[in-house]
Amino acid sequence: IESEDGHVGENSRMVACGICMETYRGDELFSLGCSHMFCSTCWKGYIQAMFEGNFGGLHGLEVRCPTPGCTELVGHKHIEKVAPDLIPRFKQLCLDAFVRNSAVMRWCPARGARST
DSSP: OBOTTSOBOGGGSEEEOTTTOOEEEGGGEEOSSSSOOEEHHHHHHHHHHHHHHTTTSGGGTTOBOSSTTOOOBOOHHHHHHHOGGGHHHHHHHHHHHHHHHOSSOOOOOSTTOOOO
């Protein structure tokens, strides 16, 4: 989008995804507020890998921006934007962490049971 004075708006500027290096319009990339921009496909793959491999600490609950050294955490709202189908997995990780860290709750030991 070009303004009256000829400046190109942020949404039409082409920016490279920090993972796949494909170029996208600025409004097609997502950031956690740290200005590190990634496409939704790369975000989804990254978040899914963190959840499945538990690389994010606390069994996937401390997933951070993929940029090395960045400390911005991936939250529920960001997952809803870039990978809504991963929300059930995120909720399960939260519940698992809650039960695991509780002094009074434990998962039922019966095979296949998912109650406390």
